[in-house]
Amino acid sequence: MPRGERPLGPEDTALLRFAGDLRRLRDQAGKPSYRELARRANYSPTALSDAAGGRKLPSLALTLAFVRACEGDATPWTKRWRELAAEHALPLHPNAPYPGGVPFTEHDSKRFFGRECLVEQVVESVKAKPLTVVVGPSGSGRTSLLQAGLLPALDDAVVITPAKNALEDLARVLTEVFDDVTEEQLADEFRQDPDHLRLRVRQHRPGLVLLVDDFEKALDQDDFVAALARCPHVVLAVRADHRDRLLEKSLGGTEITIEPMSADQLRRAITEPAAKIGATVETAVIARLVADAANQHALPLVQQALVETWRRKRGMTLSLAGFEESGGIEHVVARAAEAFFETLTDDDRRAVRRVFLRLVSVQRNGNAQRRNRRLDVDPPLLDLLAKARLVTLTEDGIELAHDVVLRWPQLAAWIEEEGENLRTHQQLVTAIELWEASDRDPLALYRGARLRKAKDLGDFLTVQERRFVDKSVKRETRRSTALIAVMAVLLALVPGTVVYALANERKLTEAHDRELGGKAISESEALMEQRRPYADKYALVGYKVYPSAEAEKVLRLANAVARGIPFTGTPKDDADVLVGPRGELAAVTDEDGTDRMWGLDEDRAVPGKRFAEHHRVVKLAERRAVTKDATGRQHLWSVNDANDINYLAPLPDRFQVLDISADGSRVVGKIGGAVELGLPTPDTSERGVLLDLGDPRRPRELPIPVRDAETVALSQDGRELATAAWDAAAGVTTIEFWSIGGTFERAAPPLLQPVYVRGITYSGDGRWLAVEHSPESVVEVWQRVPSGTPVLRAKLDSALRYGARVSFSDDDRVAVVRDNIFEVQQLYTTDRRADRLVYVVGHGNSTRAVYRPQFHDFLVRGGGQDPELLPYQLDSGQIIKKMCEKDGARLTDSEWVKSFGEVERVKVC
Template sequence: MDVGDGPLLKFAADLRSLRDRAGGYSYRQLGARAHYSATTLSDAAGGRKLPTLAVTLAYVRACEGDVAEWEDRWRQVAAEVLPNPDPDPDEGHPPYAGLAAYGTEDAEWFFGRDHLLDDLEKRIARRRFVAVFGASGAGKSSLLRAGLVPRVTGRVVVTSPSETAEPDLDADLMIVDQFEEVFTLWPDADRRTAYVDALLAARCKVVIGVRADFYGHCAQHPALVEALTDGQLLLGPMGPEELRQVIMQPAVKASCTVETALVSRLVADATGQAGVLPLVSHALLETWRRRRGTTLTLAGYEAAGGIQHAIAQTAERTYTSLERHQRALARQVFLRLTALGDGTEDTKRRLPRAELDHDVDVDVVLDRLAHARLLTLDRDSVEIAHEALIRSWPRLRGWLAEDRDGLRTMRRLTEAAATWESLGRDPDALYRGTRLDAAVEWTQRDGVRTSAQERDFLAESLQARDRERLLAHRRTRRLRQLVALLAVLLMLAGTAVVLAITAQKEAAAGWKSSAAWYVANQSQALRSSDPQLADQLAIEAHYLNPNDETRNGVLSARATDERDMADRAAFASAQALADPDRERETVPRVLGPADETVTSIAVNGAGQAFATTVVDGVGKVWDVTDAATEVTHTFAGLVELVAFDPARGRTLVAVSDRGAVSVWDWSDPARPVEAARLADQPRPVVGVVYGPDGEVVVTYDVMGEVRLWDVSEPARPALLVELDLARDITAAALSHDRRTLALGTAKGEVRLYDVTDRSKPAELWSGKAHRGAVQALAFHPSGDALATVGTQDTVALWDVSDPRRPAQRGRINGLTEGVYAVGFGDTATNVETSKSNGTRRSWEFDFDKAVREMCDGVTTHITREEWQQYVGAVGALEYHRPCG
């Protein structure tokens, strides 16, 4: 292929060169790293069409390339090969309104709020005064102007306080949009009261639209409170179906079509996001201008920058328009609205309004940022409109990178001040010691601005410290006097001694907590250079202050010691399970070419072991019972996924690149037969997992639809259960008694379902288990334990004896990249993971056993000098060996 034929071919050739420089991974290996299929990545570098931005960046990350550089490259190529985004003066009425609200003239383009409009009409029919509350950007103005007005017969007047100071009451229905301007524009309380009273006394019906964060302001008017009783409609975020109408119906009306991939992407980006509707509309308008013929494409959406870049451009423009001192306030607001990630991306956090000062400049900054759709304000809180702002706005990324330790100090101070306030300003909740010193030092840095609550908290902490020092001085002086009068005042002296001992014990407890934290940090710092010493320090930290955090630290240290050595292949692990007396192999067995990777493993009742591999879409099954491995079957077509019966090796399920799911009868491995195909799948299947007994198969597709199939009779598979979760499912596991189904999502959630009643599966529990996606799940045969593996280098063990209230038994940090399966070893506390390169790894959650194994591996105990350096530095602790 001539790379000079065009920008698209040059782009594809450079992608292939990047793969070569990264080590020449096969596309199957690249797929395991990028979490995309080999076919998708191969097409991306083929040069036939421009891949999506998401696929391109996943390809680059897998090859360890410069993501920012390649994102710029992609946008340059997209600008050349995709349609021109400049508006055509003859193109007609755009089907989307962009960042502006829909007006009465746009009623024919307004969709997605029919059920809310029906509700609103019923309320207006029953009551004379109705209020519509919603966050900034939730669509209040569009609902009232483009949705309600066309439905009303008679004279309708639409106004706002900024348009006229006196409402026009000569109408059948008066709509007052942006009612919060009564409070933001008019400082005169009498003027506000007169306006509100005029509305309440009007003979016509009145509907007001109010931003949710001004709900408390409305409560300041008793007559308005009475009028709002049972007369309120709360406008929340749109659901998936409403968003689909917003996306597709205007395009249909404009004789255009929308790619299914674009609909799915926008629904995923916007579902559950308050205040995101103007950003969706703006992104759709820019995508429509980049349409291919009459089709709105995902490529056009990404070329326009999508929601993310629209937010970033607006943010920079709004920030630079503020006055200098207001910019400093805006910086503090955004820093407080961001939760720093620990090994993950930074995320947004909901900020209580009380955390910010109540002054004019703060209100102006919040109002400007909310008007620009950057923030969402409701009655009691503030939050960033979309997390894409954190990822896409360079200025905010720079602020977050300047002093992350200082930001963590600020977050801890904020939380401590809020706790102190919630406890009625309890003196016991004040800062003391090093935490107080660190917080005071941070407040003295340039550009730091604290809230009134934080300033009060620190001032009280400093005063309390001064009082305690004075009290300590007085106690010392009094103790000297008591010693002089010891012969006379023996009972009083005894009381003083008891008080001193109690205070000393309390101080010792606080000191041990700080000492344990310090020793644990020293252990982490020495992990790479002196692992044996690091192990002993981790154990000592737990002895100093036994709690879940130090316990998990010891378990993680144990897991770090057991490096990812290829002690045996995954299929050799299965042979060992079939024959416990078999000597363990210490190196993985090679299957054919070097880039073959194991995807599943099973042992049948006769003790035969089988492994399956998929490379470049070609699936193979290997007999690995003996030392000489051989291929027993190669599939004729392209295969995306293969799963093997884990119990008896009697059936195999394969997913083709076209999405067809086949069940193979594997009773005779020498002559496998395609027994049947599962019912047509409406969407591509992205995961297939066997139940422990090999008679049930779980499949899930790209839209989160999960199905359970009975394959006990391979020729007649039957659908048992169907769940439509509308989530990005990444892992599944079925309990041994078939009663409980566990599902993992791309957002790190684990969900448990009772599937006993096949017609009505019931959700038992859902919760956040990992910061990144869940990549593997497994139940213990007893059903009382569940192991979960996350992409963010974490393995967790859960007690699910009561599946409605799971409890975490432990969490271990360690390398989990490439893990495709998880199971249990000899005990319910020993978890084993298998990787696609054929290696296995053990994770021990039994604390006492982990300590014994760590100490057994210690050949050099901590010396007195090391003790003094790493433990004695925090206080006079007597030297001893943590490992005896």
């Protein structure tokens, strides 16, 4: 008889209450035994019992496994676990390599990385000119640059941070520089004659450089500005939204803009500080942070996420487990937003709500996106939002600090409440852009139903937008008055004339836009066929002028072709290309029939090492590859990156791999005769085996529990095996699910299919299962139910009866490649039919599409013989944003005139 649980006693601590609620969740689920929970959760009974023991905080993964095994909702438990983990996190050690949410100081100079080029640029400017102005948006690291970058790099420098009385702040700092003078004496000198500062510097410290932080706070203090303007060496750091005020002062000098950190710079900022104290950061953590923050002014958020990960470090390693437990950048932003919101009054909360909603746009597909806008908002409120790292203040306006702000629950709720108004507002913004592009043509003003909806937007409108609506109202009023005056006459003279005139007026602008947009789309398609540049720019013009499903389709494809990743050098025509699970590595066949590893970045490939001669990769996972040599023998390799591949061991004689888990922990295959996927194998001497790669040089063999399984698949974490056995007499395939431990145990009831099953594919989180039928190549997608029978959610058919290659994204999308057809469908956990998001002919080329979570796109094989990969981004808003950020959206004047003649240029960004 199993031993009962140890009583918790009084639940007088947060940890004990957490454990008590886990126990009550188990009671609500019917109080299954811990052995039964272990079968559902793939954790040992002891681990699950300890999770509810109240002695220590279980890991997030163990907690969520417990909750899911009890059929609970993981979302509130995740939030609660992180709140509890923050209380139990280790205190920040003095040797922590990251400053967190505060700027770097002079004492942090030895761990200030990633800005070396910028520091050198400013130092060179100081040597060449008296005045250097450093401009950057909020969160760009201006203070860190001055304190930890420039101060140590210059031979003689001081930092001044002015406030309400800048001259006194200046005098206070310089008292430590000049001997035998008091703060009051210096301040009086500078008030009487600002030139005294220049004279003192020249006489006593001619090489002194004044580094002025937050200069925008003193722009209105003319005596302070005049004193600095006369000095021989000055660096002014100014927030970008105050640049226009700075230009009004006509100070001259060299202007240097702080650009966002590139991926390489951000990697250095993450890894080098840890290396300084002998710590390491796991590659997966680096990849996640680089994907989230590269080319954005998000370094403060990265630093805070790293500090939280440091609190949860394993030894001296910042691990992915610790990073995920901390919640990453998303949790940093959510916690900052909640803390900031709690300090506000009701009026301030309503003001913040208005600001946030005006920085959001909702696309036609319902997705919310950040947008940069100029808002008439009280500066103190904006300063507080910027200080909390919730918004970024730029020269062009204001925007949310990061995409994760959109996922803050409070903002997500506001967006849902105001969805219709946000969509109406987005249409208004587009209309204003077209109105401006048409030289404010009155025909482009609003009228009718669109005008009535725009008038109801109220607080959503900026001054410029309100001006457009007012002009539209005035024109509508004049037009209505004129129509009333002539209506009777026109109707009496020519019935139908007025109706025709009104309809014709509405159609003029639409016809013009449709013609221009169609011409741009046609030009884009022609350029893509010829593999010439500018195809994506023409597609963007067509999409902006006349948005439609077809224009969006061409924009996505043109962007993918423009960003195509070629494999230059030795790969042969029509070479095999096998991409790793996260799209970070690829194996490509060289001219001599040997595979080479390549490292994949966002839109380029870097060659790495080759495998042994004539070895071809047949399966590629994280850190593992299976190759086949010229004799057909298969071998196991470790693959840490493109330049770090090492031979491990030969696989058993006559072994043929059928599947490998994405994490590289297990391989499943058959030992015996030749294996051809998708066909029954009558060779009774064959046996199915699973190889556990815990010790990769000596894989442990486990016999598969189903002897005659023709099709097998491993879950991506290697913890579950699916087998499909065909009963020819009954015409039924039985799919069974097995939890893998020391032995195999059933993970769910069997699934019967009245067809032959050719392929099975798990989603990354195990929530979805794709089953491919043969010979029709129909793909059914099933939703996994904990310990229950899967539920059919989608049936993906095609006119092309060709083997399907299925993959999943991490947001419930499924990609299917059939020969040269690539399609993506959105799945739903209800009876709603799947939505087809993409259907492209000419791409795919018999290679599985790979979803890249770090870039939110799919890698698809190009349509020709070249071993090229296309990064296919589904979110048109992100495509436009990236094109505009890289200044890759605007056609040159010559290209525009050549294609569209004297038509007014369309503003695309």
